[in-house]
Amino acid sequence: MKKILLAGNAVTAEILCSYLLQDARYEIAGVTVDDEFVAQGSVSGYLAVGFSEVLDNFSPDTHHVIMAMGYNDLNRTRENMFVRLKALGYGVETYIHPDARVYTDKPIGEGSVVLPGAVIEPFARIGANTMVWSNVTLAHHSSLDDHCWVAAGSVVSGQAKVLRNTFLGVNCTVVNSITVGEFNVVGAGAMISRDTKPHSVHLARSAEPFRYSSEDYVKHFGI
Secondary structure, eight states: OEEEEEEOOSHHHHHHHHHHHTOTTEEEEEEEEOGGGGGGOOSTTOOEEEGGGHHHHSOTTTOEEEEOOOOTTTTHHHHHHHHHHHHTTOEEOOEEOTTSEEOOSSOBOTTOEEOTTOEEOTTOEEOTTOEEOTTOEEOTTOEEOTTOEEOTTOEEOTTOEEOTTOEEOTTOEEOTTOEEOTTOEEOTTOEEOSOOOTTOEEOOOOOOOOSSOHHHHHHHHOO
């Protein structure tokens, strides 16, 4: 059983903590964050220490890190913590939930997280420190670069490429053989059918309210 130090103390850490408590492979030992965030607390009562004191409390010889931070600043904050923890000598665990379905023979990148219901098809690649949320499909021969975040229900189609530090929102779709540029934001429900430029934003139009009330709609159109 590996002793785990969670890097993060907000919502993502709370969710990963819940999964890890049900996973016999791991034992949670504590939490680390940048010093200014220690006052925000921990998760489930575990000891939270600032980065400046992490070596004094959790030895890299006996503890591994799971990246439990969100996607602030296009994952730059997460990337920065990942790099600094590795520099201190910590091994950063690649966490694959037992209910994820991983069929690729390509290694999942160091520090990446794959949550339940995700399907990673043959020949797909995932870089380092990338979050693959629940029910994502990463199709055959597609790839996610380092430090990406793929939200629940998203589909990256066959041979598509998502470059580094990109955020894919809930239920978005990247079409076959498309390249999504680095540092992109793809909004919830958006469909990317052309290559995108670096540092660009692609949002789907929000659903407009229908001119009928819900009762009138059911009356005239059924449901």
